[in-house]
Amino acid sequence: MRLHIDRSIQSICNRSNTHPIVANIHQNIKKIREDGTVDITWVKGHAGSAGNEAADAAAKCAANLKKNFDYTKFPISFVKAKIKKDNLYKWQNRYHSAPQGKHTKQLLPDLFSIKRLWKTTKIDFKLTQILTGHGFHREYLYRFKISNTDTCPCNNHSVQNIDHLLKCCPRFGAQRMEHELHCQMLKVSPYNIQELVTKESAIISFVKYASYIIDKLKSFNSI
Numbered sequence: 001m002r003l004h005i006d007r008s009i010q011s012i013c014n015r016s017n018t019h020p021i022v023a024n025i026h027q028n029i030k031k032i033r034e035d036g037t038v039d040i041t042w043v044k045g046h047a048g049s050a051g052n053e054a055a056d057a058a059a060k061c062a063a064n065l066k067k068n069f070d071y072t073k074f075p076i077s078f079v080k081a082k083i084k085k086d087n088l089y090k091w092q093n094r095y096h097s098a099p100q101g102k103h104t105k106q107l108l109p110d111l112f113s114i115k116r117l118w119k120t121t122k123i124d125f126k127l128t129q130i131l132t133g134h135g136f137h138r139e140y141l142y143r144f145k146i147s148n149t150d151t152c153p154c155n156n157h158s159v160q161n162i163d164h165l166l167k168c169c170p171r172f173g174a175q176r177m178e179h180e181l182h183c184q185m186l187k188v189s190p191y192n193i194q195e196l197v198t199k200e201s202a203i204i205s206f207v208k209y210a211s212y213i214i215d216k217l218k219s220f221n222s223i
């Protein structure tokens, strides 16, 4: 500490030192000298000296006032990564708190799974229907008065929504069994997209199964 302070005093005493802090001190000394003299003396820390305590308090106060980050102290890639992370966090919160997309959020609960799905899968019109719950299934058509019933032709009492088509409807039993057996072999849950995207062949199997349902849905519903 002594060495550090000695160097500071040496820097101040060097009139040709152009460091911004030293230059600022030189300017202040010049102003003070218009009315008197200036003596620079090293004072031992925590000596109980009133002047030293006042200098400590002023230094702490100045440090607290300095709120702007010094961007020259870390690489620009760090700043970019930080901004990206903050934006993802804000986006995630907005996605979670939005009142719309309840069905989509059940399948894709976070942005991580959406990003993984984008990377691994071509999201086409068929898959969009499965992910958004907006399509040719009767629950949706009934809501918009396009169909006079929301029940599935397989038994005429189950509501035909995406969940029913994917997990229960006997019309797609053979394809479902194929997909579920494949997922069982890979040890991933067959309808959890967060897990499916971790294994390439699992998400491919899901997309194939989902696309098959959408392909057959219109004729199944006699549209």
Ligand SMILES: [Zn+2]
Pocket: 152, 153, 154, 155, 158, 160, 164, 165, 168, 169, 170, 171
């Ligand atoms: Zn059905």
